[in-house]
Amino acid sequence: TGSGSSRMASTLLSNRAMCYLKAAETQSQTTSNNDMQQSLKDCIDDCTSALERLDDAIIAGSEDNSNNLRGKILYRRSKALVVAATSQNPDDDAKEKNLNRAAKDLLQLLSFDANNKEAAALLRLARTHHGKLGGGAGRSRISRSLDCLRRALTGTGTGDDSVANSEEDKPNLDPLQSLRILQGSLAEEVTSSAEDIGRRGGVAVLLQIARHGIPMAEKKKHEQLSPQTAEQCRIASLHILSACCSHDPFILKYAGRDTLAPPIVAQIVEEEAALSNNHHGGGSADVAVAAMALLVRLIVHWDRREVTRFFTPKILPDGSVEEAVLSMPMGGEHVSEVDGSSVCRVATAAFLWGSGRKNGSGPSDDTAGSSSDTRAPRAALDLLSAWTASDLDALDAASDACYAPSSSSSSKQSFRGKKASHHKLTAEDIRQMKPRQVATHRRREGEYQRNNMKRAIQHISAFCSEETGGLDAMLSCAAGTEDHRLRREVGLQIGRMMSVFEEDDDV
Numbered sequence: 450t451g452s453g454s455s456r457m458a459s460t461l462l463s464n465r466a467m468c469y470l471k472a473a474e475t476q477s478q479t480t481s482n483n484d485m486q487q488s489l490k491d492c493i494d495d496c497t498s499a500l501e502r503l504d505d506a507i508i509a510g511s512e513d514n515s516n517n518l519r520g521k522i523l524y525r526r527s528k529a530l531v532v533a534a535t536s537q538n539p540d541d542d543a544k545e546k547n548l549n550r551a552a553k554d555l556l557q558l559l560s561f562d563a564n565n566k567e568a569a570a571l572l573r574l575a576r577t578h579h580g581k582l583g584g585g586a587g588r589s590r591i592s593r594s595l596d597c598l599r600r601a602l603t604g605t606g607t608g609d610d611s612v613a614n615s616e617e618d619k620p621n622l623d624p625l626q627s628l629r630i631l632q633g634s635l636a637e638e639v640t641s642s643a644e645d646i647g648r649r650g651g652v653a654v655l656l657q658i659a660r661h662g663i664p665m666a667e668k669k670k671h672e673q674l675s676p677q678t679a680e681q682c683r684i685a686s687l688h689i690l691s692a693c694c695s696h697d698p699f700i701l702k703y704a705g706r707d708t709l710a711p712p713i714v715a716q717i718v719e720e721e722a723a724l725s726n727n728h729h730g731g732g733s734a735d736v737a738v739a740a741m742a743l744l745v746r747l748i749v750h751w752d753r754r755e756v757t758r759f760f761t762p763k764i765l766p767d768g769s770v771e772e773a774v775l776s777m778p779m780g781g782e783h784v785s786e787v788d789g790s791s792v793c794r795v796a797t798a799a800f801l802w803g804s805g806r807k808n809g810s811g812p813s814d815d816t817a818g819s820s821s822d823t824r825a826p827r828a829a830l831d832l833l834s835a836w837t838a839s840d841l842d843a844l845d846a847a848s849d850a851c852y853a854p855s856s857s858s859s860s861k862q863s864f865r866g867k868k869a870s871h872h873k874l875t876a877e878d879i880r881q882m883k884p885r886q887v888a889t890h891r892r893r894e895g896e897y898q899r900n901n902m903k904r905a906i907q908h909i910s911a912f913c914s915e916e917t918g919g920l921d922a923m924l925s926c927a928a929g930t931e932d933h934r935l936r937r938e939v940g941l942q943i944g945r946m947m948s949v950f951e952e953d954d955d956v
Contacts, residue, residue, distance in 0.1 A: 455506035459499045463522045466495035489533045496526035516561050527554040531575050548579045552641045590634050591645045594627035598654050601663050624663045628685035635692045643693040647703030658686040680733050687739035694746040715791035722798035734824040741828040748835045751786045759897050768885030792836050793917045799829035800922035823935045826926050830942050839905035839949050909946045
């Protein structure tokens, strides 16, 4: 079959890549550096082709047991890249590129084989070499940008006494430029860039900028940031945090309840909404929308994590579930679920965006912050959709709204793994499973559905309660807006919430 031939080709290419890697290790001692580099290049090319064939095999045959072969290929390619980076006389930028690619492969491998000691050791070696680089462009982009932002926050200036090696490393790098560089790094490759930002303490720096902006004392009076630039810095910080949180290991390692607490993010929206309602105008809808997008990322991560926890235990042929797997910790217990109080306050404030200005004596024009600005209410609808998702398909819809491949280099397999509904049985799954296994899976699926339905009802009830005032805020938003599309979207969201109660047998 097409699936079988693609898998066989992937296996053969992987084996040949191993031969090239062994040859390179031998040539490093017996022949010229050029021969070794050629063998390493051949190894890397074969591994890349092997991964492409393996992805083709999965698409053609829906294979689920590809991780063993994928892990071997990723390890061989990353080892070849590390050897290439540490060989004779490559320039710093070439070293940087190879070490970044190696780290990306190893992080992907460890995402499904966390106990692989060889991969973990190679990742530590790659990071050690990475840290020794002097002026490499990639390392400087992230570490120097964060250093500039720290200096900006402490009011010590953005200068750098070291020698500038590129246009982005010039001493006069300003905060917004630094943030744009971080965004560019994430756009090129989210996995390793997010890891680097988290490892270098970027979460605290970015969250401080998102909350308070850049202190005006950071520059001389005639060079102070304009209000527009200060707002752009806050928005960019939130976008960077949101992009980093699209990588689940980043959340587990760097976005715990003590570092990226949901109530702090919620406070940003509430403060902007309060400013939008005063008679003098104010409040940045873009900042509020970016903060709500970050909350959606955190909600979707938590929900997908719970789905994985629920469906990971393997069902044995007799219909029982592996107890050892059931008792295994998943990690990330320090990551707190986005609390209902924060979501309700944020959504309510967003639905009432600019209403105080319309009802008061202040100006009521069409500028950002007025009641005619529909960006914040629309973001609140996305937030509610994610928070009240009642089944696997609804969770996928919320996930699709905020997740997308970060770049052309993103693995098709890694993105497909973000789906929650892949836990549903296909016709091929049923043919391969014994009847007792199918029955156990059906019971587990039903139990998850019931639990998630109860959770969705609790969330909807909390939002619509008189104490919270969420439903009243939604209706006021629909009644007061002149945008008929927003009015329709609010009506659809209320209808979806009502349908959850209709589907529950206990209501």
